[in-house]
Amino acid sequence: MSRRPLLNRRLDGHGTTIFAEMSALALTTGAINLGQGFPDTDGPEEIREAAVRALRDGKGNQYPPGPGIPELRTAVAGHQQRFYGLAFDPDTEVLVTAGATEAVAASMLALLEPGDEVIAFEPFYDSYAACIAMAGGVRVPLTLRAPDFRPDLDALRDAITPRTRLLLLNSPHNPTGMVLTREELSAIARLAVEHDLLVVTDEVYEHLAFDGDHVPLISLPGMRDRTVSISSAGKTFSYTGWKIGWVTGSAALVTAVRTAKQYLTFVSGGPLQYAVAEALALPDAFFTGFREDLRAKRDLLTDGLAAAGFEVYRPQGTYFVTTDVAPLGEKDGIAFCRALPERAGVVAVPNAVFYDDQEAGRTQVRFAFCKRTAVLEEAVSRLKRPAP
Numbered sequence: 471m472s473r474r475p476l477l478n479r480r481l482d483g484h485g486t487t488i489f490a491e492m493s494a495l496a497l498t499t500g501a502i503n504l505g506q507g508f509p510d511t512d513g514p515e516e517i518r519e520a521a522v523r524a525l526r527d528g529k530g531n532q533y534p535p536g537p538g539i540p541e542l543r544t545a546v547a548g549h550q551q552r553f554y555g556l557a558f559d560p561d562t563e564v565l566v567t568a569g570a571t572e573a574v575a576a577s578m579l580a581l582l583e584p585g586d587e588v589i590a591f592e593p594f595y596d597s598y599a600a601c602i603a604m605a606g607g608v609r610v611p612l613t614l615r616a617p618d619f620r621p622d623l624d625a626l627r628d629a630i631t632p633r634t635r636l637l638l639l640n641s642p643h644n645p646t647g648m649v650l651t652r653e654e655l656s657a658i659a660r661l662a663v664e665h666d667l668l669v670v671t672d673e674v675y676e677h678l679a680f681d682g683d684h685v686p687l688i689s690l691p692g693m694r695d696r697t698v699s700i701s702s703a704g705k706t707f708s709y710t711g712w713k714i715g716w717v718t719g720s721a722a723l724v725t726a727v728r729t730a731k732q733y734l735t736f737v738s739g740g741p742l743q744y745a746v747a748e749a750l751a752l753p754d755a756f757f758t759g760f761r762e763d764l765r766a767k768r769d770l771l772t773d774g775l776a777a778a779g780f781e782v783y784r785p786q787g788t789y790f791v792t793t794d795v796a797p798l799g800e801k802d803g804i805a806f807c808r809a810l811p812e813r814a815g816v817v818a819v820p821n822a823v824f825y826d827d828q829e830a831g832r833t834q835v836r837f838a839f840c841k842r843t844a845v846l847e848e849a850v851s852r853l854k855r856p857a858p
Contacts, residue, residue, distance in 0.1 A: 480603040485595055488823045492807065501811035502849045504771075504837040505819040507644070507790060508847060511533050513708035514752070521712075522579075523743035530740025536732055538566025538716070538743060545747040546716045550699075556766040565728050568738040569713035570674045574638075574730035575696050576781045576792070577717070578605040583675050586635035588693065591621060593824030593831055595672070597645050610634070612827045617644040617783055618833070625843040630661065636668045639687065642675040645821055645836040646792050647785020649679050655687050663692040668723075669700045674705045674715075677757050680765045681786040688719065695720045698727060705789075706760065706823050707838075712742045764789050764839070767846055771839040774850030780835075789840040792821060795797040796833040803835045814852045 475482075490505045496503035507855060524530055530539065536542060543560035558564055566572040574597060582588065583802040584606030590598055592611035602609045610629050637658065641650040647759035650658075662669050669687060676684045687695040702715035716729050768784075772791050777780045781794035787796060800806045803820035811817050839846060 480606065483602065484596075484600045484603065484838065485542075488819055489596075492817050492819055495808070495811045496817040499811040499815070499817075501817045502787065502819045502841075502852070504531040504599060504663065504841065504846075504849055505807075505817040507838045507840060508710045509638075509708040510816055510842045511621050511841055514749070514756070515747045516706060517709070517745050520748045521742050524741035525746040529744050530742070530782075531700075532740070534737050534743060537728060538564070538737075539740070539747070542566055542714075542716075542743040542747040542750075545750040546718065548717055550686075551749045554689055556718075557690055558587055558718050559721070563718060563724050565717040565724050565731065566743060567700075567702075567715040567717060568735045569704060570672060570715040571601075572699050572713075572731065572734055573698075573700040573702075573715045573717050573727070574598065574670065574672060575601045575604065576663065576727045576734060577700070578607060578638075579734075580633060580669055580725075580726040581603075581605075581670075581683045581698075582607040585633065587633045587700065588636045588638050589629050589634060590638040591640065591643060592826055592836075593821050593841055594638075594646055595640065596724040596824060597803060598640075599826075600637055601816035608633070608637070613825070613827060613830050614643070614646055615830065616792075617785070619643070619648040619792075621650070621654060623654065623661075626658070627661060630665050630667070632652070634665065634667060636670060638663060638670050638672070640672040642673075642679050642684065642787025644675065644788050645790050645819075645824055646783065647788050647790060649682055651682065652685050655811070656690055659687060659693050662696060667843070668698070669693065671700060673699060673701045676701055677706045678761060678764055678789060679787040680761065680768065684787070692767050693703075695722070703749060706751045706757075707746070712739055712741050714739050714746045751813050767839040767841070767843065768800055770843065771803060771837060771846050771850065774846070775837065776805075776851070777790040778853040785791040788836055790836050793837065794833050795835050802851060803831070803833050807834075807835060814855065816849050816852050 493503040543564040546559040582605040704710035821831040822828040
């Protein structure tokens with residue numbers, strides 16, 4: 471019998487995610503789960519009813535079109551025009567995916583050759599490393615450092631080599647909450663044009679930029695034909711389990727991503743696509759109210775964490791806050807998070823797992839604030855109590 475490892479080398483080290491581990495701890499201990507980024511209430515009732523109506527009417531119960539139903543592709547194009555003044559052809563420049571995670575995976579599989587280098591900000595969402603690995607690419611981290619987590623653009627320029635194929639960007643950025651400024655984006659765009667690089671942008675928190683506006687990189691000069699722009703419905707409409715995402719970009723790039731995507735899920739979420747199409751047409755008041763509600767929850771949790779003794783890095787966007795536990799006398803965020811459910815009845819996630827250079831985030835811990843106000847208040851109360 472062969473003794474060769476069953477898991478291929480590209481995925482070595484990509485075992486059970488930290489989210490699964492910490493959520494399991496929340497269940498076994500009864501702790502408040504501020505680790506995994508999902509809301510504890512559903513989104514708008516009218517959107518859920520739209521999904522139910524589609525199910526009952528038999529819309530999408532069989533295979534929907536591979537690129538996504540026309541209604542949703544049109545709604546995505548309308549969203550890009552409405553919020554950013556960007557014009558996309560819904561027939562050739564929009565692709566519906568099984569969430570943003572599949573969109574990232576399909577982009578990596580479509581656009582990379584083995585050995586191509588991909589520069590990504592670290593700490594990075596854990597699926598990025600796995601997606602790059604599955605495509606045979608080589609990830610090159612650009613470390614964002616506390617307290618402000620701004621990208622070092624000189625270091626970015628220095629990281630580009632003849633093997634660099636692609637930049638993988640996330641703004642608003644998970645887990646740090648950093649939001650790229652227009653000036654930073656313009657500098658990145660100039661580098662991409664100068665070195666003829668492709669860029670994949672993960673913009674799932676686009677409607678959760680608290681300080682300043684979210685600016686899509688694809689809107690800047692020279693980026694229309696070299697950017698794959700990704701977003702999804704889960705974070706904005708609080709239906710993370712629906713897994714409806716999308717890609718917008720030039721017809722050539724969208725066709726390339728669709729070629730890979732069709733051999734992953736082929737299609738998904740038929741009836742839910744109809745509901746998301748309606749969600750994207752909600753009035754401005756919904757999007758404004760959603761952002762302001764999360765802003766208030768950000769302030770509640772960040773103030774509470776600071777009062778409990780954490781060093782708090784106030785996020786500009788997303789629904790996560792990164793903290794440092796060193797002021798509490800802690801030296802390892804992973805050990806801290808594994809002990810926290812029993813010590814305080816709260817679950818968080820250690821940022822070190824989002825770094826290649828784990829020392830850079832050794833004492834950093836991430837909390838999610840996409841929860842009910844009463845839940846956040848109770849979590850803060852628990853964290854303020856002295857450890858037993």
